[in-house]
Amino acid sequence: MKAEILDHANLMQAAEFIAEMNTLPESHIGYLGTSQNEIFQSLEEMNRDAESAAFIIREGEALAGFLGADADLDKGTAELWGPFVQENELMGLLWEKALHYFEGKMHTYLLFSETSNQAAAEFASKNGFRLQSAQTYMELKAHSCNGLRKVSLLPIQRHGEFIHLHDTVFPHTYYSGKEIIERMNADHKVYTFDDADGLNGYLYTEYNREEKEGSIEFIGVNPSKRKKGIGRKLLEMAIHDLFMNSGAKSIKLCVGTANEKALSIYKKAGFTVERSLNFYKLDIRE
Incomplete structure (x- = not known):
């Protein structure tokens, strides 16, 4: 199997693949939503953005892996949407493809994953990402x-x-x-x-x-x-x-898990904790 660039014709298939995995805490990534429609819209925006790119791995007709990079070439940074994989060994293929694609254009990569997403934590550790902070997602219903x-x-x-x-x-x-x-x-x-x-x-x-x-x-x-x-x-x-x-219908926010005062204010306002995530950063210049 090999990684290839995601094209417009496969956006809906990719959105379905990501939505199925992003609803699960053990594979959740924070930069994307959980509804297929919302993810499809995000992928469409990425597809129209000449600076960004997404990569997939196929197993037959089905998708077995996805990694997106929402890039800002002026800043030299990219938010990673994924990796989402059926088998953890595929993460290396996707990451190698992304690094090669952005070589010389990007120096900093950001990863935001659920604290229970052990596969993402292992991917971060293996590839030199550093844990920056823990964040708590909260939501208030109408x-x-x-x-x-x-x-x-x-x-x-x-x-x-x-x-x-x-x-x-x-x-x-x-x-x-x-x-x-x-x-x-x-x-x-x-x-x-x-x-x-x-x-x-x-x-x-x-x-x-x-x-x-x-x-x-x-x-x-x-x-x-x-x-x-x-x-x-x-x-x-x-x-x-x-x-x-x-x-x-709802309002969401993200706050540092260690910021107890802010957490208290939001809870008093009616916000409830939805997810806890870890924020990782890789600077390849270091």
Whole structure:
């Protein structure tokens, strides 16, 4: 058997293969959803992206392995979607194909897998990935929000303050303050809390209209304004807007497992733990 590049004609077969495996904790990867339709959409986007690529292994007409690399050539990084395999020995073939494909273009690979996914943990260890952190996925189902809440969104005159605050609180993360502003639209919102001192806190969400699912990506509070309930107020604002105004059926988020204070705030707001995942990183320059 050998690894080959996934083409458009095989996207649905790949989506079915991944969905079946990603519902199981022992083979779950965090960058992808669990519904076949959602995964198919993600694969379509990857297929249209000239920078990214996916690789498969066939056994007869059936798929036996899949590995996707959602790449950003400007940053030299790629998120790994997989490996998903029927037999663990196939991981090496997929990984070798990906490394050869991106040789000279990529220096950092990221892997996000369920803590009970021992195959992914062994793959990470064998290939030099380092465990960066443990993350907890949480979800809040739609419910009635009592009372009207004023929704305060980031105005253009606060863009500079926002960029400074976000890049200070999250100096090395997947979206910079400037990138978040570039992503802002009717479904990608930055909620704010400010006073006479300026911008004291913000919360950034993204909403998937087709799935009717919101996601909380970042909550940042000015260090000098912490322990004043700003994060809780921003959370209440975003929950109200997503459920009551956008029509979300659920809201998801990811938080560091060691961040007990944040976990407590989210649990009090009604979020429940869905998954626990490990975040691995490989930098081939090291």
